[in-house]
Amino acid sequence: MRSDPPDDPDTLREKIIGLGEASLHKSYYPELQSRLAELERFRALLDQTHDAIFLIHAETGNLADVNASAGMCLGYSREELLTTPFLNLxxxxxxxxxxxxxxxxxxxxxxxxxxxxxxxxSREGREIPMEVTARFVAFDGEQYIVAIARDITDRLQAERELKIKESALASSTNGILIADLTGAIMYANPGFVSMFGYERGGALAGRNLAAFFADPAVGEKVADHLLKDRAIVEETIGLQSGGAPFHIQVSGSVVQNDAGQPLCIMLIVMDITERVVTDQMKREAYTQLGKNIEQFAILGDHIRNPLQVIVGYAEMIDDPLARKILDQSNRIDEIITRLDRGWIESANVRKFLRRHGDDAEPPAPIFVRIAATKKEDP
Incomplete structure (x- = not known):
């Protein structure tokens, strides 16, 4: 202190070389050791981080210091990096x-x-994508740049895979819907938006999936079933934005995390209106075909009854023309017989299609052949 009396030369000498009670060496050395230990701990901490840290001279661009992760990431020793301008990396x-x-x-x-x-x-010439965060700092009046580089190879790969999946969802012609566990819509792909008659997907966010079914109870049933059994496939009636109902097939599942806990609900919706209408037309056609076959069989009997009367009268007439009447009557009976066979085979075809569907190939014996049938005796 300025108020303290000045030390004599011997006392001052003892303080400087550390021999006195108030030695400068004894006062500052423990603090210096503490600071050095703190710096060592901080250095070790920087070396343990996975991020590469570079201290760059702002004026020259040369590296003033690096942590151990920088060398490990790029394959260089610390000494090699300190002789390399950062821009060369x-x-x-x-x-x-x-x-x-x-x-x-x-x-x-x-x-x-x-x-x-x-x-x-890297040393091997491999380009490593990095996210570099930097700022300017000043030490002893000199400008430096502290750059922290993080390897984002895995992140970019994950982003690419996510974009592929998003593109697949967006380009799907089927409607894809993702809802939270309460049934609130989180995402709808363009296929779903178009199928249900909406202009944009944002209008669906937050709505309950029950709103897209003609019977809201069916939507609630689908959500409850998924949460209990994890999967569902069901045909039902959907409801477009304008209120028009249409036939849909809904298949869905619950998305789970690695621990098996449910995260959200995903539904895939197909518009099956055309298929349902076609099936209905087929059923109506089969029904009408059955009625026609029955009518044809009855008409055949109705034709044969008066034909037998004609044959009976012709056989009682002693006239050359009677033989011609009998010949023509036999031809009519033969045609009716052929029609009977065709009707029976048509009924077999109808039964086969009902059992196996339209795409099945019926066996050869039940093909309808009328004109090629050989004449048989009455």
Whole structure:
């Protein structure tokens, strides 16, 4: 202190070389050791992080310091990195852009930081995509850049896979709906939006999936079934935005996390109106075909009854023309017999189609052949 009496030369000498009770060496050495230990701990902490940390001279662009992760990531030793300008580590096609990016941020406030994506080149020549966050700092009146680079290879791969999945969902012609566990809509693909007559998918967000069924109870049943049994396939009636009902097939499942806990509900919706209408037309056609076959059989009997009367009278007439009447009557009977066979075979075809569907190929014996049937005796 200025108020303290000055030390004599011997006392001052003892303080400097550490021999006195108030030795300067004894006063500052423990604090110096503590600071050095703190710096060592901090250095070890930086070396353990997975991010690569670079301290760059702002004026020259040379590296002033790096952590251990920087060398491990790029395959260089610390000594090699300290003799390499940071820009030499940037991929050749990105050097100019990175240098311009740094120049544009030179006027940023000292506390601000900026982030960019750049590829750093390893010793083997492999380009590693990095997210580089940097800021300017000052030490002893000199400007430095602290750059923290994080390897984002896995993140970019995950983003690419996610984009592929999103594109697949968006391009699907089927309607795809994702709802939370309460049934509130989280996502609807363009196929679903178009199928249900909406202009944009954002209008569906937050609505309950029961609103897309003609009978809301069916929508609630679907959600409850999924939460209990994890999967469902059901045909029901959907409801478009304008209130028009249409036939849909709903298949869905519950999306789970790695622990098996439910995350959300996903539904795949198909418009099956055309198929349902076609099936209805087939059923009506089969029904009408059955009625026609029965009518044809009855008409055949009705034709044969008067034909037998004609034959009977012709056989009682002793006239050459009677033989012609009998011949023509036999021809009529033969035609009716052929029709009977065709009707029977038509009935067999109808039964076969009902059992096996239209795509099945019926066996050869039940094909309808009328004109080629050989004449038989009455």
């Amino acid at each position: 940037v991929a050749p096609q990105q050097k100019a852009g990175f240098a311009e990016f740094v120049r544009m941020n030179c006027d940023q406030p000292p506390a601000s930081h900026w982030t960019c994506i750049a590829s750093l080149v």
